Amino acid sequence: MATLITHSPILIIAIPLVTAFLTPLIGMANRKVRDALVIVSLAFVVVLVFALARDVVINGIRVYTLGATSPDLTIPTGFMVPVRIILEVDGMSIFMGIIWSIVSLAAAIFSLSHIASETGQNRFYTLLLLMVAGGFGMMFTGDLFNLFVFLEIASISGAALIAFRIKFADTQEGGFKYIVISAIASLMVLFAIGLLYAQYNLLNIGAIAQVIQYTTLDKIALALLLIAFTMKAGMVPLHLWFPDAYSVAPASITGMLVITSHACMYAAFRVCFTLYGSMLDAPVAGWILIVFGLLSMFIGVTMAVFQKDVMRFMSYHAISQLGYMWVGVGVGLAVLGNAEFIAAYGRDAMSGGIFHILNHAMYKPLLFFTGGALFHCTGTRDLTKMGGLAHKMKWTTILYIIGTLSISGIPPLNGFSSKILIYESVYQFHPILTITGIITSILTLASFTKAFHSAFMGAELPEYKEVKEVPRSMVIAMVILAAGIVFITLFPSLVVDWTIHPAADALIDQEAYITAVMGAIP
Amino acid sequence: MEYIPLNFPFLAAALLAGISFYIIIFRKNLIKLIMGVGMMSSGVNLFLVALGYRAGGNVPIYTDVPEGPMVLSVPQALTLTSIVINVAVLALMLSMVINVYRHTGSLDSEKSRKMKG
Numbered sequence: 067m068a069t070l071i072t073h074s075p076i077l078i079i080a081i082p083l084v085t086a087f088l089t090p091l092i093g094m095a096n097r098k099v100r101d102a103l104v105i106v107s108l109a110f111v112v113v114l115v116f117a118l119a120r121d122v123v124i125n126g127i128r129v130y131t132l133g134a135t136s137p138d139l140t141i142p143t144g145f146m147v148p149v150r151i152i153l154e155v156d157g158m159s160i161f162m163g164i165i166w167s168i169v170s171l172a173a174a175i176f177s178l179s180h181i182a183s184e185t186g187q188n189r190f191y192t193l194l195l196l197m198v199a200g201g202f203g204m205m206f207t208g209d210l211f212n213l214f215v216f217l218e219i220a221s222i223s224g225a226a227l228i229a230f231r232i233k234f235a236d237t238q239e240g241g242f243k244y245i246v247i248s249a250i251a252s253l254m255v256l257f258a259i260g261l262l263y264a265q266y267n268l269l270n271i272g273a274i275a276q277v278i279q280y281t282t283l284d285k286i287a288l289a290l291l292l293i294a295f296t297m298k299a300g301m302v303p304l305h306l307w308f309p310d311a312y313s314v315a316p317a318s319i320t321g322m323l324v325i326t327s328h329a330c331m332y333a334a335f336r337v338c339f340t341l342y343g344s345m346l347d348a349p350v351a352g353w354i355l356i357v358f359g360l361l362s363m364f365i366g367v368t369m370a371v372f373q374k375d376v377m378r379f380m381s382y383h384a385i386s387q388l389g390y391m392w393v394g395v396g397v398g399l400a401v402l403g404n405a406e407f408i409a410a411y412g413r414d415a416m417s418g419g420i421f422h423i424l425n426h427a428m429y430k431p432l433l434f435f436t437g438g439a440l441f442h443c444t445g446t447r448d449l450t451k452m453g454g455l456a457h458k459m460k461w462t463t464i465l466y467i468i469g470t471l472s473i474s475g476i477p478p479l480n481g482f483s484s485k486i487l488i489y490e491s492v493y494q495f496h497p498i499l500t501i502t503g504i505i506t507s508i509l510t511l512a513s514f515t516k517a518f519h520s521a522f523m524g525a526e527l528p529e530y531k532e533v534k535e536v537p538r539s540m541v542i543a544m545v546i547l548a549a550g551i552v553f554i555t556l557f558p559s560l561v562v563d564w565t566i567h568p569a570a571d572a573l574i575d576q577e578a579y580i581t582a583v584m585g586a587i588p
Numbered sequence: 589m590e591y592i593p594l595n596f597p598f599l600a601a602a603l604l605a606g607i608s609f610y611i612i613i614f615r616k617n618l619i620k621l622i623m624g625v626g627m628m629s630s631g632v633n634l635f636l637v638a639l640g641y642r643a644g645g646n647v648p649i650y651t652d653v654p655e656g657p658m659v660l661s662v663p664q665a666l667t668l669t670s671i672v673i674n675v676a677v678l679a680l681m682l683s684m685v686i687n688v689y690r691h692t693g694s695l696d697s698e699k700s701r702k703m704k705g
Contacts, residue, residue, distance in 0.1 A: 214670075218673045222673075222677060222680060229684055229687070234691075235691035235702060236702050238691060239688060239700065239701065239702055240703070241684050242618070242684040242685065242688060246612070246621065246625065246681070249625045249628075249629075250625065250628070253628050253629055253632050256632050256636070256666075256670055257605070257632050259666075260632070260635050260639055260663070263662070263666075264639050309703075313703075314703075
């Protein structure tokens with residue numbers, strides 16, 4: 067068991083990667099075996115992630131040096147700096163890992179029947195597992211160039227999955243937009259990595275953080291990295307591609323794409339807090355995140371109110387919800403370096419933002435899955451053409467209600483507990499943030515109620531006489547996520563103590579991240 | 589090679605990146621857009637290779653090193669990886685454009701657009 071945990075950082079990335087290339091081979095022989103293999107490998111990854119999470123919370127940061135004689139030998143004998151690729155798992159990384167493992171398992175289960183009528187399913191699962199590996203790599207890596215590579219793996223497979231249903235014209239357009247944005251973003255990241263490498267001859271995040279000077283070139287690199295990651299995370303004003311790409315993908319993939327947005331958000335936080343950290347002009351960077359976060363919240367929700375396409379409507383809500391996290395963590399960043407403010411409200415604001423990532427990662431894929439279930443049964447994504455589906459699809463209706471109440475922050479559901487944490491703490495920073503947050507929340511509830519009314523309520527429509535409840539695997543996938551929501555609702559303090567606070571502390575404590583790679587500073 | 593001013597490769601990289609940005613933002617033809625992305629990756633790759641270049645340096649392939657400075661090998665490794673990734677990205681983009689053309693019969697990004705708002 068101890069050996070397994072020692073090697074789990076690389077196993078969590080390697081298992082989906084190996085399975086990705088096994089699935090086409092096994093899929094040629096037998097479909098059932100292939101499906102079982104995909105589910106079992108992802109379930110095993112969930113187990114590994116939870117074991118690693120427990121270990122990280124108890125024993126602190128875990129590093130894994132690839133190719134070294136022992137995994138904790140970060141700096142080879144005779145060298146002053148790390149030269150090997152290092153995976154570094156701290157509270158924040160493993161927090162993202164938990165989310166990604168659960169959502170990818172649910173998405174794989176959902177896919178079993180959601181894409182059952184499509185051709186080329188073997189390739190679908192290969193791409194899905196590659197995307198899982200890419201996402202885990204982004205979250206766990208401690209190396210900038212490695213971050214770029216995994217970002218590309220996740221984006222390329224993501225774009226191919228968006229365009230997977232080639233019989234529709236809009237999927238091709240959405241996939242094309244996504245790959246163009248991803249290519250530009252990752253080239254910007256690569257350029258920034260080049261700028262940093264030119265000055266410090268280092269690629270390891272911890273090693274650069276130790277020697278970074280915040281010169282003009284560093285500022286350019288910071289700007290490039292932030293623009294690239296916020297663009298990929300879908301922050302206003304770089305959000306225009308976001309609903310186009312997310313609304314046309316198969317619903318299971320849309321659920322996963324939301325988490326890749328979170329992974330890019332995580333990368334932006336990692337750059338701000340860990341790479342630049344104490345050298346950063348924190349109030350300026352914090353305010354930039356806050357202002358654009360507020361814009362995302364408000365513009366996202368106002369655009370969502372008049373959408374007719376159910377998936378598009380939810381995509382705009384995703385932009386709006388991402389705004390809460392930018393604001394929460396942005397407030398923490400703005401007061402970084404001031405221990406008094408951090409203790410007073412900074413840490414709470416960051417915990418709120420990070421908690422909201424977890425909640426959003428449960429209810430938004432759930433809502434996207436219900437949207438996919440509606441599309442599966444009715445063959446349309448247009449809300450105006452639906453109606454009276456509550457009579458036929460009882461499970462979907464109940465799960466949609468859970469998701470709606472949670473996203474609107476209705477007490478006592480989990481969306482409320484993270485939003486109240488954000489509202490209370492950012493109010494002390496600036497009251498306008500809380501006011502915008504509450505207005506956004508009200509508009510969210512209003513638009514989701516409207517969508518609920520037009521899709522589920524009313525008399526049965528004659529054209530949907532034949533509609534049945536969605537297949538069992540789709541219900542199971544949705545129930546997994548709903549169970550996550552219920553669990554967080556029932557035990558918020560348990561979740562906060564075990565995952566959220568370690569994550570927030572990991573971001574604040576730059577020193578620990580550096581020490582884990584470079585050894586104690588003499 | 590000492591005839592080339594040291595800043596020249598960096599200027600060329602910046603120029604490539606600038607032109608490609610212009611192409612990506614203002615050109616309507618999807619194939620031209622893809623060419624823009626390809627040019628941008630060339631610009632970034634040129635920048636990376638130029639970073640590691642040392643005037644009169646040795647090629648970093650010897651185990652028994654001759655006298656003199658050696659060209660940095662890490663940026664070249666990064667560039668190779670980046671080239672491989674970009675080939676995959678460009679191939680995927682082109683295949684999607686083929687499908688866009690099949691569905692809409694146009695490569696103009698204004699005409700083949702279905703989604704607005």
